[in-house]
Amino acid sequence: MKKIGVLTSGGDAPGMNAAIRSVTRTAIFRNLKVVGIKRGYQGLIEGDIENMNLSSVGDIIHRGGTILRSARSKEFMTEKGFQKALDVLKIFGIDGLIVIGGDGSFKGAKKLSENGFATIGVPGTIDNDLGYTDYTIGFDTAVNTVVNAIGNLRDTSSSHGRANIVEVMGRHCGDIALFAGLAGGAENIIIPEIDFEMDEICKKLISGRNRGKLHSIIIVAEGVGKPYDIAAEIQKRTDIETRVTIMGHLQRGGTPTAQDRILASRLGAKGVELLLEGERGKVVGIKENRIVDLDIDEAFKVDKEIDRGIYELTKILSI
């Protein structure tokens, strides 16, 4: 292993820059050459690649987004595109690759390693939807962004005596909704993993209003969908005016939290160490605050499960 590449792929996540920095500096410390591949697998196919040095990753640990930019490459999914990517890796003399991204990006990493190319996946996605790791890079920042927004919404919700629905990201996973709901003291949390009863939600809103409560925050994970329909139904049943806020891509940007920077720094460095040990087709993650690694195949077999204990706790604390 003499030269490695690093790329970020799929939806960007705060902390990706800290991971790029960690990969680059660990590799240089270990006497490896490093190249940065722009725009994920698409840039790889197009040979959009540049040499990295210590200063290339200076002053980025605190920045959201990704200096390498990102993409969801359709071309890489085709046989022709994939072969092109393999050719480019050869032409540039790259011996190993670190892929920072989510499950879609890991599928690409798996295919590369199955085709003999040493590839390690580092989990970077705000969704926290990978079962094998407790946390993914970007999740903590996204949760904090939502918690801050809930604070603002509480103010206006109280002023007007309204209910506010907040739709948060997470694709099919309810983790952002659950964690932000707990930290933000939301009255109700609606996530795709657990059925919800409209009656129960409305009962809680009415009993809150009856005891003089002025604000109500209902977090809905995007996997549930139809936030405006839910709002209309709540308003119809409770007579409480209900507004909707879609958090959208606000959750994907911003200064990464210390937690995300630390996670990214630890995971990026571990990825490089694995390449140096001759590993290929692995992913890194964190379990009970220990950095772990496992085969990509094994990682895909671990289903993501919602923490029902936390869900029950949010119900108790929001009575």
Ligand code: F6P
């Ligand atoms: O996977 C990250 C994520 O932000 C999801 O939460 C969301 O469903 C999706 O990406 C949005 O993708 P895009 O930025 O391509 O619209």
